[in-house]
Amino acid sequence: MKSLVSQLGALLLGCLVLGACDQEDKLSRIGESIQSPRDKVDSELHRLQFEASSVKAESVYSSGSTTSLLGEISDPLYGDFHGEFVARLRTAPRFKFAREPLGGKIDSVKLMLGYERSIGDVNSEMKLSIYEVKGLGTMAYSTTPEALEQYRKPENLIGEKHLNISSNSFWRHYSARDSVLTIALPIDTKVGQRIYDLSKEKPYLFDTQESFDKDVLGSLLVTPTTGRGNVLQVVSTALVIYYTYTPDKAEREKAKGDKAKKPVATEAFISTKLTGHINALSNPYSDVLLVPSDEYFYIKQPAGVIGAIELKKEQMARLLKGKAKINIGSDWSLADAQMQIDVKNPKDLLLNPPSYMLLIPKDSVTSFFAKGLTERSRAATSYLSSRYSVSARFYNFSNIARLVTEHLKHHARYSREAGWSVDRDLELRLVPVDREITRNGEHVQTIGLNEFLFPSFVRMDKRPEKLQLEVVSSQFSQ
Incomplete structure (x- = not known):
């Protein structure tokens, strides 16, 4: 009897180990014991590889400021x-x-x-x-x-x-x-x-x-x-x-x-x-920050050098590989995607990192500031980082899963012959911002986000292992 129990235990352990080695980890069916057979949830763990670089901002500092x-x-x-x-x-x-x-x-x-x-x-x-x-x-x-x-x-x-x-x-x-x-x-x-x-x-x-x-x-x-x-x-x-x-x-x-x-x-x-207001700013030698690097990307203000974060369409297509036609956002969605970008500033640097960063689609940057929006009014596609700390030295974005889901809703295509494909890369911008807040007891709420107009600099780690993101997909079975 003990021998039989030992064999079953070893077999179960082997199955778990093999399952964990899959490139796309299959999680157990969530809540099988409490959900009806027509309302099961299949979950998978995916790893997405983001890329980063430094770019020149298309427009720096929207009008309508007295700073x-x-x-x-x-x-x-x-x-x-x-x-x-x-x-x-x-x-x-x-x-x-x-x-x-x-x-x-x-x-x-x-x-x-x-x-x-x-x-x-x-x-x-x-x-x-x-x-x-x-x-x-x-x-x-x-x-x-x-x-x-x-x-x-x-x-x-x-x-x-x-x-x-x-x-x-x-x-x-x-x-x-x-x-x-x-x-x-x-x-x-x-x-x-x-x-x-x-x-x-x-x-x-x-x-x-x-x-x-x-x-x-x-x-x-x-x-x-x-x-x-x-x-x-x-x-x-x-x-x-x-x-x-x-x-x-x-x-x-x-x-x-x-x-x-x-x-x-x-x-x-x-x-x-x-x-109206006119700022006349000079930042010589900032173009050197735009030269590609294998280790770092840079953000410097008010030079207009900001971060570009990109997720290739091939990476996103892997999320839907082998799936039948589904309704993205309702039948299938992503969750639990925590993004952390590490700061690696050199010693003896005069300029400090900005307190906050905004992660936002490339096409939305200009209108976001012109309309006076915040991460609350554009919750699906704009993400405010945690406050930068010299003791922690990173910017954390709590959960950007909905950002990827929203992109797939508009750019994922299905055909019976070829299956799923994605027709456009997800291009994001990392922009330093000033945050205006209001307090209600312990609760802090954003009431305004403005482009950060102050001399600042940050060097960020862009090595592949530092920009790999784990995300969970969930599909509701009917």
Whole structure:
């Protein structure tokens, strides 16, 4: 009896070992004991081989943002970076000063630049110059510093300042809860005086953005003239006009103890998403990252070098090999496809990896950002990575099975003679993103995804064994 049990045990073990060696592992029929004979599920384990490379983004940074980069840094490994920008300031129809400037004179004007983060040495010295430019016409959201050279003329210069970012920054408060680190650049008082005079003499010039840009205030070009060692991510731009005025009775009563001090009022013109923005960025030597490598692929921003992830159609056709005609997505689907992309950055690198990556079909990148979508609103085909951590050093995408399933729904073809085929490779893009979130207790939810506009770099492992993905297919039997 013991001999018979031993033989049966050995036979069962042998069957399990042989089954595990199949290229496409057949899993047991799930839930046979509780499902009806007409509703069984056949599951298989597959291994898909993805490929990766670096490509130049077809379009970098969609319009409709007020974020800019300002400054210069030098990276000994992957090249220098220079950033400057042009901001248009929003008009207000029939604008007028809230108070009457004392003697009709403006006291001072400042350009306030609020920034969220910086890279490099905040104690380095830099000189910033501001030019008023007109006649820009329609320009792309992103251009090069060379394209703006014609506007950097002495007669257009309206302000400049040597500064140390660390000692010249202060917190500017917008409300009790909102504030941003800010630097203030002096602007020629004549600019503010012109705005005041025109508001009195020709208020109709403020009625349209076109007349405001042409006859009141042109766009402002802000550029680093000297100094290399720091870059700011500018998120707000405001021209602020300061003036003293004659106080009313209530204000005079309040200021009894300081009769010599005149009250100061301000008027502000700001850059918004509606007025447009031009980023002028220079990333020399970035093309070397596009040279094919057997080990790595690269992502560098704002150079526009992003990742290309590809799954060949032959790989996907193997998923359906030998199957009869089925309804993909309902009769048959994929699940449990975890993708992890490892980071292998060199030592002594100045630039850091972005916090998040978005994995998305190549054809959807432009419309995704233009429409303000998130991974929640396009759940079937866009996947947000886990947050990058220096202790873990990888980007993880929780389950991209539906992405492959959706591709097969549109590109898998069946014929009685040849069986299943797939007519198109799955081409994806790996794009760095900024994530805006809201919190509800422990729950964190994405409310916005924007292209990541900040100097960053990441080198990723593309060896075949690192891009092999296990995925489970399930077919419902009738």
